Amino acid sequence: MVAREINALTQPITELKGVGNKIAERLHKLGIKQIQDLLFHLPLRYQDRTQLLPMGSLISGKEGLVEGAIRLSQVTFGRRRTLLCYLDDDTGSIVLRFFHFSKVQQQQLSEGVRVRCFGEIRKGPSSLEMVHPEYSIIPTDTIVPVDAELTPIYPTTEGLHQLSFRKLIKQALIFLTDGVSLPELIPPTARLHDVADSSLAEALGFVHQPPPDVNVQLLMDRRHPKQRRLAYEELLAQHISLRKVRSKMQSHKAPILRTDGQQRNALLTALPFSLTTAQQRVINDILKDIKLGLPMQRLIQGDVGSGKTIVAALAVLESVTAGYQAAMMAPTELLAEQHFQTFKNWLSPLGIKVGWCVGKQTVVEKRRVMAELVQGEIDVLVGTHALFQDNVIFSRLGIVVIDEQHRFGVHQRLALRDKGRNANIFPHQLVMTATPIPRTLAMTAYADLDVSVIDELPPGRTAITTAVIPDTRRQNIIERVHIACQQSRQVYWVCTLVEESEKLQCKAAEDAATELQLSLPDCRVALIHGRMKSAEKDQIMMRFKSGEIDLLVATTVIEVGVDVPNASLMIIENAERLGLAQLHQLRGRVGRGKLESQCVLMYRSPLSENAQSRLSCLRDTNDGFLIAQRDLELRGPGELLGTRQTGLAEFRVANLMEDQDLINLMSAAADNLLTSSPDNSDALVERWFGHKIDFGQV
Ligand code: ADP
Numbered sequence: 001m002v003a004r005e006i007n008a009l010t011q012p013i014t015e016l017k018g019v020g021n022k023i024a025e026r027l028h029k030l031g032i033k034q035i036q037d038l039l040f041h042l043p044l045r046y047q048d049r050t051q052l053l054p055m056g057s058l059i060s061g062k063e064g065l066v067e068g069a070i071r072l073s074q075v076t077f078g079r080r081r082t083l084l085c086y087l088d089d090d091t092g093s094i095v096l097r098f099f100h101f102s103k104v105q106q107q108q109l110s111e112g113v114r115v116r117c118f119g120e121i122r123k124g125p126s127s128l129e130m131v132h133p134e135y136s137i138i139p140t141d142t143i144v145p146v147d148a149e150l151t152p153i154y155p156t157t158e159g160l161h162q163l164s165f166r167k168l169i170k171q172a173l174i175f176l177t178d179g180v181s182l183p184e185l186i187p188p189t190a191r192l193h194d195v196a197d198s199s200l201a202e203a204l205g206f207v208h209q210p211p212p213d214v215n216v217q218l219l220m221d222r223r224h225p226k227q228r229r230l231a232y233e234e235l236l237a238q239h240i241s242l243r244k245v246r247s248k249m250q251s252h253k254a255p256i257l258r259t260d261g262q263q264r265n266a267l268l269t270a271l272p273f274s275l276t277t278a279q280q281r282v283i284n285d286i287l288k289d290i291k292l293g294l295p296m297q298r299l300i301q302g303d304v305g306s307g308k309t310i311v312a313a314l315a316v317l318e319s320v321t322a323g324y325q326a327a328m329m330a331p332t333e334l335l336a337e338q339h340f341q342t343f344k345n346w347l348s349p350l351g352i353k354v355g356w357c358v359g360k361q362t363v364v365e366k367r368r369v370m371a372e373l374v375q376g377e378i379d380v381l382v383g384t385h386a387l388f389q390d391n392v393i394f395s396r397l398g399i400v401v402i403d404e405q406h407r408f409g410v411h412q413r414l415a416l417r418d419k420g421r422n423a424n425i426f427p428h429q430l431v432m433t434a435t436p437i438p439r440t441l442a443m444t445a446y447a448d449l450d451v452s453v454i455d456e457l458p459p460g461r462t463a464i465t466t467a468v469i470p471d472t473r474r475q476n477i478i479e480r481v482h483i484a485c486q487q488s489r490q491v492y493w494v495c496t497l498v499e500e501s502e503k504l505q506c507k508a509a510e511d512a513a514t515e516l517q518l519s520l521p522d523c524r525v526a527l528i529h530g531r532m533k534s535a536e537k538d539q540i541m542m543r544f545k546s547g548e549i550d551l552l553v554a555t556t557v558i559e560v561g562v563d564v565p566n567a568s569l570m571i572i573e574n575a576e577r578l579g580l581a582q583l584h585q586l587r588g589r590v591g592r593g594k595l596e597s598q599c600v601l602m603y604r605s606p607l608s609e610n611a612q613s614r615l616s617c618l619r620d621t622n623d624g625f626l627i628a629q630r631d632l633e634l635r636g637p638g639e640l641l642g643t644r645q646t647g648l649a650e651f652r653v654a655n656l657m658e659d660q661d662l663i664n665l666m667s668a669a670a671d672n673l674l675t676s677s678p679d680n681s682d683a684l685v686e687r688w689f690g691h692k693i694d695f696g697q698v
């Protein structure tokens, strides 16, 4: 009985009416192969055509349905030929704007005709508008009823229209109402009671065809209990799939990295500082991992300046002492070079040979490094993504450290790990990020990694004071820079231009440098930007570090990693153009020494509401985690994680912001499911993520 019911839903979609090979192919692209897959293809959002909005109440930015009579219809010939229809109802008016239109359409939309339109309402040059709305002509003296239900909008692909989708889903839903039951894969003890009181079938039917009396706002916000019922399942499926990646990893072997600790103590004794408790804790986590013979997969989160580099150095040292090589990868050449220098300072006194590999090296130099690497003469190789090149061959790679992880992404991470793979033995992997990711997000996006947090800054750091100042006060700010230089403090002046070309950004920095040098003749001003030769950049950074430069005018190239403790004032131009995370990261370049530091966020008015929130958030706190949380609220998780890089932040129904409470339950729920019904766990993952699992290769 049960088996037959399940079979009905596992039939290929070609069993449905209207699905030939062509449509099936398109559906396959969306990961839809069986009838059941259609049921789990959930609406992205809804359109509300259940009521006519009075034109007097329209709000720009929202979608809506309106109806009125055309008062005036005209074609204008500005930059583009445009058809404008001025539409009125009893309460107000709106303009319909068409850039593409046929003669027939133009005749149809003539004065006096009643039209009903659906579209996004926007602010036009003189009044509210709809650009290319969907519309239908309403014959005089007829009343056409509005829709009874919300219209679901599905994620789709070329050649598959919303309408055909709705028809297919309708057919698939019939299976459910015909008494075919979807197997509940989550055991009752692992269900969440407030959201689990409806069956899976009910919940699916509801989100595909919300009833007329639904609370529209809840549904639109993906907060309806029926949606949460599904979100819970989806989050659990995702959590379990990442756990599977992890356990698959743990079925591989890794070198056992364990030493008597003498070298480690030697390094610690030689350091001019002692480790913070947080650093010690994290190093202990790592040491515990890498002696087990299973590949470590650990993420270190630590705010800018929390001292991640020494943690990396200690892990690397352990590997080398145990007889293996280590690789350290940084996102920019500047940073790679800085790590190379730091590692050399720390490790070469211990008899360890540090090499480096970046794009700018000469062929001869590279060849020499590669030869030494493959022969095992180089113990530690520091580099940029140049480390991925085919000719980079390690002889015995024990550990890979990746700094500033979010710039690399999951795939590169896996590629680098594969480089060091030797038969079934994988190197350990340590990933470090200064972009603090809120805990709930880390739990979903990085469930394949163990996470350690350096939640303490080294002592003696003074908090950075941040001021938000309009660019009309540029002269005052320049005077402030002047005073700082006279006090032998060093200053960064950051020029930002996002969205526009790097060329423009560099030009802006060049102009600023010229202007500042003119205004401040007694300051030593230098310029650094992305279009300069690496050697030139390095040289300038070195001079800044050694105090030969007072004021460094820079583009955002200095965003990551650069460490000049004497720099204690930073001016960021056009700060309103940058995101919170980036601003926080930039600001982290100051406040690294004993001097009290300041950061000035200079902006150009008027500020959007969002920009205003960002700037005041930075003014109010230096806490990277708070800032990340705020960033998540303002931008959403996809952007925060870089969706393209993780491929994991896209959910069908779960909402990482709204469902944080559910996320917190996942770990326990997964334990429960994996022990009580392990077979169901695969089916659950298949149900929700079957279409995009390339976890298999992991
Ligand atoms: P980040 O976590 O941003 O990579 P770094 O590793 O660059 O931070 O460390 C920032 C600065 O703090 C460096 O100059 C480093 O030598 C110093 N530092 C690291 N740990 C400590 C500590 N425990 N006490 C004092 N200074 C430290």
Ligand code: MG
Pocket: 308, 309, 403, 561
């Ligand atoms: Mg760093």
